[in-house]
Amino acid sequence: MKSNKFGEDFWKKYWTPPDEFIEKTQKSFKADKVFAMGLMPVRGPAGFRKLDYEFAEQIPVKEIITHLEEHHFNVLGVVIKDTDGACLWNTKIGWNPTNRDILGEFVDAGKDSNIRIMVSMTSMNDAYQGHIYPDRVSIHGGYGYHTDYNKNGEPFKSKYHPGDSTTRCEGEMRVDIPTEKNFSDVLEKIPFLQNKIDAKQGAARGARGKGYVPTTSFMCPNSGHVDYLVDLAEEVVKNYKIEAFFADYIRYDGSFTDICCCERCVSKFIKKYGDPRTILKSNQWYDFKEDTIASYGQKLSERIKNIDSDCLVGWFSLPGPKLFTRNRLGQNWTKLGAYMDSASPMIYPYLTGTRDDGLWWGFLAWLVYRYSILNMKNRMKEFNNQAILAITNSVECNVEEMLKQMRTFDFGLGIALFKYYGTSKAQWKALKKYALEEYGLDTLGL
Numbered sequence: 001m002k003s004n005k006f007g008e009d010f011w012k013k014y015w016t017p018p019d020e021f022i023e024k025t026q027k028s029f030k031a032d033k034v035f036a037m038g039l040m041p042v043r044g045p046a047g048f049r050k051l052d053y054e055f056a057e058q059i060p061v062k063e064i065i066t067h068l069e070e071h072h073f074n075v076l077g078v079v080i081k082d083t084d085g086a087c088l089w090n091t092k093i094g095w096n097p098t099n100r101d102i103l104g105e106f107v108d109a110g111k112d113s114n115i116r117i118m119v120s121m122t123s124m125n126d127a128y129q130g131h132i133y134p135d136r137v138s139i140h141g142g143y144g145y146h147t148d149y150n151k152n153g154e155p156f157k158s159k160y161h162p163g164d165s166t167t168r169c170e171g172e173m174r175v176d177i178p179t180e181k182n183f184s185d186v187l188e189k190i191p192f193l194q195n196k197i198d199a200k201q202g203a204a205r206g207a208r209g210k211g212y213v214p215t216t217s218f219m220c221p222n223s224g225h226v227d228y229l230v231d232l233a234e235e236v237v238k239n240y241k242i243e244a245f246f247a248d249y250i251r252y253d254g255s256f257t258d259i260c261c262c263e264r265c266v267s268k269f270i271k272k273y274g275d276p277r278t279i280l281k282s283n284q285w286y287d288f289k290e291d292t293i294a295s296y297g298q299k300l301s302e303r304i305k306n307i308d309s310d311c312l313v314g315w316f317s318l319p320g321p322k323l324f325t326r327n328r329l330g331q332n333w334t335k336l337g338a339y340m341d342s343a344s345p346m347i348y349p350y351l352t353g354t355r356d357d358g359l360w361w362g363f364l365a366w367l368v369y370r371y372s373i374l375n376m377k378n379r380m381k382e383f384n385n386q387a388i389l390a391i392t393n394s395v396e397c398n399v400e401e402m403l404k405q406m407r408t409f410d411f412g413l414g415i416a417l418f419k420y421y422g423t424s425k426a427q428w429k430a431l432k433k434y435a436l437e438e439y440g441l442d443t444l445g446l
């Protein structure tokens with residue numbers, strides 16, 4: 001095993017892993033160590049800056065399972081609903097633009113393999129639902145700016161006011177229009193696409209996309225959207241044998257400090273705390289946000305466990321400073337942990353930048369890497385009563401950076417990576433070696 005001053009033993013100094021939850025996670029995944037790869041079917045063949053349903057329609061399910069087996073992975077995490085809102089299974093209540101039961105195909109293919117299937121479902125961020133239910137979208141309570149694009153494809157700041165919807169231009173995903181098609185053809189498939197172009201590819205994260213700009217919406221967590229999500233989870237767990245269900249975007253939109261001030265949220269807050277003057281700026285308000293998100297976590301977990309008590313329920317945590325996760329996201333790690341078996345901190349220091357893009361980006365990423373360690377040291381005790389399985393990235397970084405963060409952020413249960421498409425040949429080779437040399441086939445349950 002490579003020596004690394006971080007990793008499992010290092011983290012034990014800051015957090016006592018709760019045996020019961022560790023064992024539960026190991027039982028669900030049938031392995032001591034999880035070695036998971038994430039698949040984001042709608043994001044195209046390289047990074048994750050594209051939205052592409054035609055790509056999803058052509059995904060070779062069996063080939064993927066075989067490829068993962070050959071590289072000694074034991075878990076495949078399928079993003080069955082991404083931030084666009086498409087539901088990639090045979091759904092009666094959701095929207096599936098791919099005409100394909102991608103989850104069903106993976107579950108079937110997984111049965112004859114060593115690959116266990118888990119799913120990730122994006123929760124509050126849902127462009128399609130925002131498009132069809134604008135009254136369920138989060139509402140601004142203050143003034144500020146959204147990024148918009150002018151007719152030359154250049155970004156500009158567009159002002160919003162109290163009472164305005166938070167639906168705005170998507171930050172990450174862009175859409176290419178194939179030469180044989182025009183905008184209105186694609187609009188039929190992607191009804192939340194705008195006739196606006198982001199013309200320039202930037203170097204910073206969130207500015208690397210190029211193409212047509214869809215909208216994005218963070219739904220109000222006190223709206224009917226929550227019931228919709230819980231019903232979706234029920235449909236999935238009832239109809240597909242999966243080992244784990246993880247909720248992503250189980251939070252408010254982190255870009256703004258002034259949400260959600262819709263009539264539902266405001267009246268609910270006043271009913272509980274009385275004083276409307278404390279909205280947006282008091283401890284009570286932040287408690288209210290945290291409780292709202294935790295209440296969704298509770299509903300989701302209870303619905304899943306009622307159907308399949310063996311299905312592991314987890315959530316993806318944005319590992320920022322407390323001021324950010326509490327005030328903006330409404331993510332309280334301990335409150336959510338009351339209902340969840342496992343937390344997956346998303347630790348992507350090398351998405352900030354990679355040394356391959358030059359010294360400056362390498363330095364920036366190094367800073368974020370060091371910060372990520374410090375932040376987890378300070379805060380991981382807040383994950384009490386949950387197993388921690390971190391996810392880090394393989395895309396948009398090099399082999400050394402990928403391995404470094406995999407070793408560092410293994411909290412004892414192994415590591416998850418994203419994403420399948422975009423991982424380079426050299427990285428696949430390194431991943432296979434890592435699995436063999438640092439985990440071993442027995443530990444991986446292979």
Ligand SMILES: [Zn+2]
Nearest residue numbers: 220260262265
């Ligand atoms: Zn609201």
